[in-house]
Amino acid sequence: MRRFRDYRGVEILLSDTVLFDHILTDHPEPVDYVKEIGKALANPVVPAFPDPRRPNGLRYYGWVEDFGKYIRVAIKVLDDEAWVSTAFLTDKLV
Numbered sequence: 404m405r406r407f408r409d410y411r412g413v414e415i416l417l418s419d420t421v422l423f424d425h426i427l428t429d430h431p432e433p434v435d436y437v438k439e440i441g442k443a444l445a446n447p448v449v450p451a452f453p454d455p456r457r458p459n460g461l462r463y464y465g466w467v468e469d470f471g472k473y474i475r476v477a478i479k480v481l482d483d484e485a486w487v488s489t490a491f492l493t494d495k496l497v
Contacts, residue, residue: 405437409444409451409463409485415478417487430491432470439467440490443476449496451478460488464496 405417417440426436443465454460454477463476472492479488 405440407441407444410446411451413485415444415485415487421487421489426490430489432492434467434470434474434492436474436490439465439474440476440487443474443490448473454478457488461485467492 404419405422407415407417409415417437422436430436443463446465447463448466449464451461451463454462457477457479459480461478461480463478465474465476466472467474470492472494473496474490475493476490477488478485480486
C-alpha cells in the first residue's frame with residue numbers, strides 16, 4: 404500500500420493490487436509510476452477536476468518530462484477515503 408498527499412493535503416491511497424494487477428500490467432510503459440503518481444497528485448499541471456465517466460471520481464494530470472507526455476491519475480472517493488483507480492500516459496488533457 405502506498406500513501407500520497409495531493410496538493411490540497413488529502414491522503415490518497417494506492418493499493419498493491421491496482422498497481423501490480425492493473426497499472427503495470429495494462430500500461431507497461433517504462434515509467435516509474437509510483438514516483439510520477441505522487442508528483443501528479445502533489446503538483447498537478449491543472450487542478451483536479453471531476454471525472455465525467457466515474458461517479459465520485461477525480462482526475463489529476465502531471466507532466467512526465469522523459470516521455471513528453473502527461474500522466475493521468477484517476478481517483479475514486481469511497482467512504483471518505485480516496486483511492487487511485489488507474490494511471491497511464493496520455494498526449495492530451497481530457
